[in-house]
Amino acid sequence: MSYETILTERDEHVFIITLNRPDKLNAINATLRDEIVDALSSVRNDPEIRAIIIIGGPKAFAAGADISGFVEATNVDMFRTFGAGNMWDYTANMPQPTIAAISGFALGGGCELAMSCDFRIAAENAKFGQPEINIGVIPGAGGTQRLTRLVGMTKAKELVLLGEQIDAQEAYRIGLVNKIVPVDQLREEAITWAKKLSSKPPIGVMLAKAAINQGADMPIDTAILIERLAFANLFATEDQKEGAKAFVEKRKPDYKGK
Known part of the structure; x- marks a missing residue:
């Protein structure tokens, strides 16, 4: 199927979703959210797909939400957007193991998408953050909860309340990512992990x-x-x-x- 904001492909038992809004640093809008859910839905019950990769870059995995949509949004709009069946929860609840391959910025909803995956492989240029506090809100797609479970309450509060970015090395140190690789090896490393997972029962x-x-x-x-x-x-x-x-x-x- 052809999509507007993502690319999809199969590599043996591996399904790869590539975020494809490079002019917008892969900012997450409604179309991208819906297309990721649709793509994941297409393989959720496919016995041939044993592992899934979500990748972006090289400048951004996903640089958060498309903030232009926040200006006129109401509380009801946001509750519906982040309600049942949202992209982040759908990703987290996939039966297959999922890998986020992160190059460049993974901020806000982009960081939350990475945290929705089971594994996170970061390129050396990766930057992580939950900067929502800087525009008057807080993370709304699991950032206060998944982050706390991954790195502990102390570091989660630091990232959420200060809204500052950390680099790949710090993300690895605190347990946010599994491995760091050179930028040009990111895709290959993610596929290697996915194929290892695919070889298991x-x-x-x-x-x-x-x-x-x-x-x-x-x-x-x-x-x-x-x-x-x-x-x-x-x-x-x-x-x-x-x-x-x-x-x-x-x-x-x-x-x-x-």
Whole structure:
């Protein structure tokens, strides 16, 4: 399908979304939000897609929201925009593992989109921030919540309340990103990670992701019960039998996602 603000492609079991508003530093507008949701929807239940990459750059992954749309917006408009089914939550709730490949600015809603992904690989020129406080608002797409869970309350308050940017090295130091690479190696590194993920048993990956995400905010006993149920249910899959058999036979497993 052809889109106005994004490009999509498949590379074996990997689905790649490229943000494509370079003249606007990939600022997030309604069209881009809707197109990302549509693109993700098209592969959500596709057994052939085992990992997803969202990439932008080189100057900006996504430089926040298109602020021109904020001037006349009402509180009701914003509640609907960031309500159920929004791009950030939809990304976070994808069953497949997701990777944000970040070059240049990842600010505001762009930083929140990166945080909605399971992994973040940053180019050396990446800049992160939640600058919403500087225009009289606060993050509205998970910035106060996902950021806190990723880096802790102290650093989250610093970034949200001061509204200042940090570079890739600081983002790595505080646990916001998984790895830093040269700009010209970003796409290749993201694909390498995605293909590694694609080689794992898809149902196992899906349940492990769900157990981590759902258990993070639960009492430990409840969270371990979720883990145990997911673990036990995997013994009903063909992939579990293949994995165990391949281990015994000292060969590489061939997972089918069944």
